[in-house]
Amino acid sequence: MRWRGRRTSSNVEDRRGMRGGGGMRMGGRPAGVGCGGLVIALLAAYFLGVDPAAVLQIVSGLEQGGQVAAPQREVSTSTPNDELGQFAATVLADTEDTWNRVFAERGRRYQEPRLVLFSGAVASACGYNSAAVGPFYCPADSKVYLDLSFFDQLERRFGAPGDFAQAYVIAHEVGHHIQNQLGISEHVHRQRQMVSKAQGNQLSVKQELQADCLAGVWAYHAQRDRNLLEPGDLEEGLRAASAIGDDTLQKKAQGYTVPESWTHGSSEQRMTWFARGFQSGDIDVCDTFN
Numbered sequence: 001m002r003w004r005g006r007r008t009s010s011n012v013e014d015r016r017g018m019r020g021g022g023g024m025r026m027g028g029r030p031a032g033v034g035c036g037g038l039v040i041a042l043l044a045a046y047f048l049g050v051d052p053a054a055v056l057q058i059v060s061g062l063e064q065g066g067q068v069a070a071p072q073r074e075v076s077t078s079t080p081n082d083e084l085g086q087f088a089a090t091v092l093a094d095t096e097d098t099w100n101r102v103f104a105e106r107g108r109r110y111q112e113p114r115l116v117l118f119s120g121a122v123a124s125a126c127g128y129n130s131a132a133v134g135p136f137y138c139p140a141d142s143k144v145y146l147d148l149s150f151f152d153q154l155e156r157r158f159g160a161p162g163d164f165a166q167a168y169v170i171a172h173e174v175g176h177h178i179q180n181q182l183g184i185s186e187h188v189h190r191q192r193q194m195v196s197k198a199q200g201n202q203l204s205v206k207q208e209l210q211a212d213c214l215a216g217v218w219a220y221h222a223q224r225d226r227n228l229l230e231p232g233d234l235e236e237g238l239r240a241a242s243a244i245g246d247d248t249l250q251k252k253a254q255g256y257t258v259p260e261s262w263t264h265g266s267s268e269q270r271m272t273w274f275a276r277g278f279q280s281g282d283i284d285v286c287d288t289f290n
């Protein structure tokens with residue numbers, strides 16, 4: 001990828017090295033609960049007959065006054081100066097250029113997401129997550145969360161090295177942000193509450209494959225408008241899409257696959273949809289639901 005020396009995004013929150021990824025501490029009493037909160041929790045527990053721990057969690061959230069969701073106060077928003085951080089900020093910037101343009105062409109305004117870099121664990125509006133869940137997008141705060149050590153795993157555990165494999169991961173998460181902007185995430189969320197687990201998984205697969213396709217649409221524009229890809233990059237992206245397919249992961253973990261339990265799609269499906277987006281550059285080809 002020809003990424004060096006290009007624009008970096010100003011939408012990066014660098015929370016690496018912060019305890020608990022900012023806003024919360026691990027273990028013991030929930031962070032930020034004062035004596036007043038403790039008293040409220042105990043009173044509520046006594047009069048309402050509810051678990052004091054549950055009340056404490058709520059009180060803790062209230063007392064932090066949204067600090068968990070928006071801890072800008074203690075977060076660096078300047079461009080990271082390490083290589084990997086700069087890389088992530090550059091890929092994010094390129095997704096901004098792409099999606100601002102694609103949305104504008106459709107008469108819409110693109111609201112840029114933020115990218116939170118963290119290490120170990122992080123507090124988001126979607127809860128408290130360890131890096132073990134992998135990169136994720138939280139629709140409630142419109143932020144992509146990424147522990148950059150995932151790129152190591154991508155190379156060593158999943159056998160998908162290369163900068164474009166990493167860019168695909170970021171573009172896939174940004175794809176979820178596009179779905180959020182277009183109201184698709186909300187629609188899927190509502191649908192899932194009305195169907196069986198197996199059907200819910202199928203919906204999840206469609207949503208994930210669409211994010212892969214949208215990552216492909218980004219790659220198309222990054223290539224056409226800014227000549228970002230080098231020979232071999234597309235293969236790196238496809239290898240990454242294949243490496244994290246449900247069948248490949250299940251075979252690795254348990255020796256067999258259970259398609260009903262898939263939530264992201266098979267290796268072949270993931271490669272196919274990424275390639276489809278890349279070939280056309282048109283979000284209309286990304287309708288995985290019909």
Ligand SMILES: [Zn+2]
Nearest residue numbers: 172176208211
């Ligand atoms: Zn996803």
